[in-house]
Amino acid sequence: xxxxxxxxxxxxxxxxxxxxxxxxxxxxxxxxxxxxxxxxxxxxxxxxxxxxxxxxxxxxxxxxxxxxxxxxxxxxxxxxxxxxxxxxxxxxxxxxxxxxxxxxxxxxxxxxxxxxxxxxxxxxxxxxxxxxx
Numbered sequence: 001x002x003x004x005x006x007x008x009x010x011x012x013x014x015x016x017x018x019x020x021x022x023x024x025x026x027x028x029x030x031x032x033x034x035x036x037x038x039x040x041x042x043x044x045x046x047x048x049x050x051x052x053x054x055x056x057x058x059x060x061x062x063x064x065x066x067x068x069x070x071x072x073x074x075x076x077x078x079x080x081x082x083x084x085x086x087x088x089x090x091x092x093x094x095x096x097x098x099x100x101x102x103x104x105x106x107x108x109x110x111x112x113x114x115x116x117x118x119x120x121x122x123x124x125x126x127x128x129x130x131x132x133x
Contacts, residue, residue, distance in 0.1 A: 001028055001029075001068065001069060001072055001073075002028070003025045003026055003027060003028055006025045006028045006033075006065055006068065006069070007024070007025045009068070009074055010023060010025060010061075010065070013074075014061070017057075018057060018061055020042070021037045021043065021054060021057060021058060021061075022037055022038055023035045023036070023037050023058065023061060024036050024037070025065060028065055028068070028069040029069050030069060030070050030072065030101075031100060032066070032069075032098060032099070032100050033062060033065045033066040033068075033069045033098075033099045033100070034062075034096060034097065034098050034099075035058060035061060035062045035065065035096075035097045035099075036094050036095070036096045036097070036118070037054070037058055037094060037095050037097075038093065038094050039090070039091065039092055039093055039094055039095060039117075047089075048091055049089040049090060049091055050089075050090035050091065050095060050124075052084070052086055054095075055084065055086070055090060055095065055115055055124065055125050056082065056084045056125075056127065058095060058097050058115065059082070059084055059097055059099070059113045059115060059125065059127035059129075060079055060082055060127070060129060061097075062097035062098070062099035062113050063099045063111040063112070063113050063127070063129045063131070064077060064079075064131070065099065066099035066100055066101050066111050066113070067101060067104075067109050067111060067131055069101075070101040070104055070109070071104070075133065076133075077109060077131035077132065077133055078131060078132045079129055079130075079131055080108070080129075080130040080131060080132050081128075081129060081130040082127065082128075082129045083127060083128050083129070084125055084126075084127040085125060085126050085127070086124070086125050087123055087124055087125055087126065088122065088123075088124050089124070090115070090117045090124035090125070091117060092117040092118055092119060092120060093118050093119055094117075094118040094119075095115055095116070095117060095118070095124070096115065096116045096118050097113050097114075097115045097116075098113065098114050098115075098116070099111060099112070099113040100112060100113075105133075106133070107132065107133055108130055108131065108132060108133065109130070109131040109133060110128070110129075110130055110131075111128070111129050111130075111131065112126070112127065112128045112129075113126070113127045113128075113129075114126050115127070
């Protein structure tokens with residue numbers, strides 16, 4: 001699957017509020033998937049810091065696409081658990097999410113994601129999730 005194909009899946013199938021984050025899929029494959037969102041006033045909270053809700057939504061979306069990349073096809077998955085740890089306030093120009101599947105089973109998929117503030121590349125959050133197939 002190419003990033004362009006994955007981007008079309010996102011643009012055609014995901015909720016408007018997810019698309020409002022302006023996610024761009026820059027890499028997708030069996031080992032790693034990368035999404036980037038711009039930081040703008042719409043996702044900032046007081047003090048110019050990215051809201052936790054936006055970060056968690058990006059992490060979840062990146063891990064869904066990590067599932068798609070690992071399966072090499074669009075398969076409906078539903079989030080069963082999502083655990084997000086915020087490491088530091090996020091600010092800058094963009095947030096980059098790097099996600100990977102840890103294990104794929106017949107009924108469940110386990111994934112993790114680290115999110116980085118750009119341009120400095122410092123990690124701002126880490127998330128894990130379980131998805132039902």
